[in-house]
Amino acid sequence: SKFEYVKQFEAEDRCLPNCWIVVRIDGKSFHRFADTHHFVKPNDDRSLNLMTKAAQSVIEDFKDIVLAYGQSDEYSFVFRKHTNMHNRRGSKLMTNLVSLFSSSFVYHWPRYFHTQPLQYPPAFDARIVLYPSDQNLKDYLSWRQADCHINNLYNTCFWKLVQEKGMSPALSQERLKGTLSSDKNEMLYTEFDLNYNNLPEMHRKGSLLLRRKQKASEDMNNSMSSQLSFGSQDFQENCRVRTQTIVLHCDIISEKFWTENPEILNSKK
Amino acid sequence: SKFEYVKQFEAEDRCLPNCWIVVRIDGKSFHRFADTHHFVKPNDDRSLNLMTKAAQSVIEDFKDIVLAYGQSDEYSFVFRKHTNMHNRRGSKLMTNLVSLFSSSFVYHWPRYFHTQPLQYPPAFDARIVLYPSDQNLKDYLSWRQADCHINNLYNTCFWKLVQEKGMSPALSQERLKGTLSSDKNEMLYTEFDLNYNNLPEMHRKGSLLLRRKQKASEDMNNSMSSQLSFGSQDFQENCRVRTQTIVLHCDIISEKFWTENPEILNSKK
Amino acid sequence: SKFEYVKQFEAEDRCLPNCWIVVRIDGKSFHRFADTHHFVKPNDDRSLNLMTKAAQSVIEDFKDIVLAYGQSDEYSFVFRKHTNMHNRRGSKLMTNLVSLFSSSFVYHWPRYFHTQPLQYPPAFDARIVLYPSDQNLKDYLSWRQADCHINNLYNTCFWKLVQEKGMSPALSQERLKGTLSSDKNEMLYTEFDLNYNNLPEMHRKGSLLLRRKQKASEDMNNSMSSQLSFGSQDFQENCRVRTQTIVLHCDIISEKFWTENPEILNSKK
Amino acid sequence: SKFEYVKQFEAEDRCLPNCWIVVRIDGKSFHRFADTHHFVKPNDDRSLNLMTKAAQSVIEDFKDIVLAYGQSDEYSFVFRKHTNMHNRRGSKLMTNLVSLFSSSFVYHWPRYFHTQPLQYPPAFDARIVLYPSDQNLKDYLSWRQADCHINNLYNTCFWKLVQEKGMSPALSQERLKGTLSSDKNEMLYTEFDLNYNNLPEMHRKGSLLLRRKQKASEDMNNSMSSQLSFGSQDFQENCRVRTQTIVLHCDIISEKFWTENPEILNSKK
Ligand SMILES: Nc1nc2c(ncn2[C@H]2C[C@H](O)[C@@H](COP(=O)(O)OP(=O)(O)OP(=O)(O)O)O2)c(=O)[nH]1
Ligand SMILES: Nc1nc2c(ncn2[C@H]2C[C@H](O)[C@@H](COP(=O)(O)OP(=O)(O)OP(=O)(O)O)O2)c(=O)[nH]1
Ligand SMILES: Nc1nc2c(ncn2[C@H]2C[C@H](O)[C@@H](COP(=O)(O)OP(=O)(O)OP(=O)(O)O)O2)c(=O)[nH]1
Ligand SMILES: Nc1nc2c(ncn2[C@H]2C[C@H](O)[C@@H](COP(=O)(O)OP(=O)(O)OP(=O)(O)O)O2)c(=O)[nH]1
């Protein structure tokens, strides 16, 4: 028709080849969402597990995602370097991904929040970022995991002061201002008899999703094998699933992880 | 931290000022989704109304959207020309929007599909397109409505042949090849005793969502006032809603619509 | 060859249709260039005319440029709105243009600087900017002309104080700090017996290049016809030239100019 | 002023960090330029040397360029990976570069073409391309050198047939259609008694410009040291020059070159 010319106003946005493509999604105004839904503070396992479940939906659908890492209200997805999905069109990749994540989050809500109803449909933003080198990619993931650690340590202290010492949020914030990590660890230990390192790894390290190439019965014979938690239920329940994903809560900042799992970044095809 | 440098790899993507910003979302593989959920052919009112409901959620949240138009598995959203939402960052706009649309679609599913369960979380893609002039914008919307018309006329004929004449899809397709609109109208009239113009306007014209500035009790005193269907239920149910949206199924190709509703494109603030 | 894949790393950069395309070039470190070549302060007519000559070369080669405006070490070029030159590829447009401008500047140097040699090859940067509406485009040109006015008024005062009052540059700058336009006009009048409005229009208004549709013998029958200076020499000398360009030094901020020359922005083809 | 808002229409175009930035310039319509200026066919040393001279001007001014490679009417410039020149703004880099190249080309014309005058100012386009890995960069350069070889072999045969056998261009083209490299080598040897490998390296390999870190008196103790031709004249003549560039005509396709000159890609600073 004579209107078709408007199609030409669409701009091309293909991602530079030979770069790692990362899509990070982040909950919109999750401060309010957490309040409305009475999230446990500082970490609500229902929410964290639901986030991971939605991320699994994404991974199972986007075959070219090699890894996902999540914490708080965010998740990052890493595509294999040479993916040609959607012809590497940035908009296509990030919108399809965030859309599936969002609809999965709502779809699976009841499994994690049981009778507590979802009060309103949540939204997530997404962005696409390119990383030319493996080191850049590892540093990106380290950045997110360091963020997880810093926030979690702070939030743990903050809510201890508020919930167990009865401090006001303002006072609690004041008390923590300028403290170092070591100060906070010390405070937890001396004032609350809490060894930070004994807190759940999921809270301290976030969640890492990987595709599992081995058979489900095999163990990964490396240092964090004990941290495995299988997403195996899904494999039975959902016959569409062909890929197995595993969930880890391990350190991905130290080089050790990448040395022990070289296939993640070297995945061919 | 020493990892923060990776933040600099994020690219800016601000939309050119003084352009209409259009975000179009489209269901991913809705051919399959429609099959799986036994959509009525060629038009399933449950699906169309659910799409419109999800679009309403978006409009109620994105105050700078002045108009939305939907048909089939797609919806287009038009932001006011001078919106500064998310600083006009393209990724932010399209991802937040498609995310809210998707989660709303799932959230409101039971209201439209009742006991029929959603089989899997659906996904939508989104794209952002800029239109410098009012005429470009009107032509864009005309393009989508013409697409609605062409597809609906074809699909109506196609399914009549299949469902009422017992033709195979292949034969039906063969029969329609090369036919003009007039041929198809004629066929419907003579072979199926059907006046195409008597089919529901929603199927023939698609759905237009507008914000209503007047009070809900007032009528819009213009030609398509009879086509009004109020989204008024939502205004009672959902106390977050401040804006009223109305749903129309009118012609937006002819200039008449824009002459009678000049405020849509001239909305200040 | 097996190396050809590297071609795919080139990114598309087509300009949004239906927008005015403006390319502005600006001399790199012309402060130094002016010093080295002993430019007259604040305005060196040789340099200004050479800039205009180079701009004319550009206009004669780029048939889709409808207007150019220059002042100081910069020139702006406006393409007709619907140009399809180089398929609207931004890089192609700005690099070809700035390249031709630069080589023309050097090529024509001796015509304006006579025996004074060019000490080193100068460079110009270029940028491409899109303007969706006529008003945006006019405001763009007004912005550049207002800049010309402000700088020229300031520089005129500054150099009067330095050259005729023997003030040091620092003292002269101090003296002018915080002064309004009216203050500066007043100072020129009372202290230097100079009516700013009597200064050459080229210095106060900059230079506007237009294509001339009428025959060279005809006058433009409008208000600034007296400001015409024909580039007619070039038309004889250079047989490649098919387009005549005229040079004006008129006000382009007031709406009057555009009312009297409607064809500039409405040029078809 | 009230016009300044138009500045906001400028789009950011920063290059992705941690990528090799390549700017390639190419003569506009050099087929015509070569004809007009009676270039020797297939290779005119005056033109090739002038191109290289212009490239040297660029390298001497752009301190972050580590390498340039040229052939025919084109030159490619490689910036060090972590350059922060012009804040990595793509437009700034390519326009400043092509501008300086162009003005240098005209500026230095007489040195290479002596009394033969430049007929008109030439133009070059420029593009910027990002290469994430060293291998991509090497493949890029190999692509250009392979292009040089293929064209030169073809052109050598073509002009031999035309100039020495008196064939028409059409016939000559016909004769060469479908021939392999080996066929062309053979033809030159048997029909023209010419060993292609004895042709000047500059014609067969193109020209590589490198910065010289060692003192001018030292030899580069590697395999292509014999191919060195010093640009030393320039260092005397032009006191602005601080960097020494050397010109090589060696093979850059084979890995050997990069093994022997590891510092090119690893240049720190
Ligand atoms: N209580 C509780 N809150 C959580 C949990 N996970 C995330 N949140 C909340 C606390 C944070 O305020 C918020 C995440 O921080 P963001 O920086 O993403 O801010 P927010 O989502 O509010 O705004 P945004 O739209 O992302 O700019 O989500 C949780 O497990 N428990
Ligand atoms: N039966 C039925 N099908 C519908 C209805 N609305 C949309 N669909 C289906 C039929 C079309 O095949 C499909 C929309 O066409 P598209 O061009 O968007 O293709 P599809 O979504 O399959 O693939 P895509 O991922 O968008 O490329 O959705 C409906 O009301 N009833
Ligand atoms: N004496 C004299 N100087 C001029 C004339 N036209 C331009 N200039 C010089 C004075 C200004 O410092 C300079 C133009 O200002 P810019 O803001 O473009 O700065 P400049 O080119 O030095 O640096 P840039 O590389 O553009 O950031 O050119 C002239 O007619 N006479
Ligand atoms: N006779 C002669 N011609 C040359 C020499 N170097 C380059 N040329 C000419 C022959 C080629 O037609 C032309 C370079 O090919 P291009 O593909 O760049 O085409 P051209 O510049 O004509 O068009 P363009 O504007 O780049 O698309 O330059 C030379 O040394 N001798």
Ligand SMILES: O=P(O)(O)OP(=O)(O)OP(=O)(O)O
């Ligand atoms: O999806 P199509 O085939 O209707 O056409 P399109 O949406 O313009 O194509 P794409 O989704 O690939 O942008």
Ligand SMILES: O=P(O)(O)OP(=O)(O)OP(=O)(O)O
């Ligand atoms: O959202 P913030 O404040 O954590 O930081 P950001 O995500 O980098 O900012 P934005 O969402 O605006 O890109």
Ligand SMILES: O=P(O)(O)OP(=O)(O)OP(=O)(O)O
């Ligand atoms: O100019 P060509 O035909 O050698 O090929 P190209 O340079 O890749 O094409 P373009 O100049 O149009 O980018």
Ligand SMILES: O=P(O)(O)OP(=O)(O)OP(=O)(O)O
């Ligand atoms: O160069 P300036 O300082 O006059 O201002 P600008 O041209 O807008 O800045 P830039 O050249 O860095 O784009």
Ligand SMILES: [Mg+2]
């Ligand atoms: Mg954010």
Ligand SMILES: [Mg+2]
């Ligand atoms: Mg958030």
Ligand SMILES: [Mg+2]
């Ligand atoms: Mg967050």
Ligand SMILES: [Mg+2]
């Ligand atoms: Mg599509």
Ligand SMILES: [Mg+2]
């Ligand atoms: Mg679809």
Ligand SMILES: [Mg+2]
């Ligand atoms: Mg569709």
Ligand SMILES: [Mg+2]
């Ligand atoms: Mg500047």
Ligand SMILES: [Mg+2]
């Ligand atoms: Mg300048």
Ligand SMILES: [Mg+2]
């Ligand atoms: Mg300037």
Ligand SMILES: [Mg+2]
């Ligand atoms: Mg080319």
Ligand SMILES: [Mg+2]
């Ligand atoms: Mg060329």
Ligand SMILES: [Mg+2]
């Ligand atoms: Mg070429």
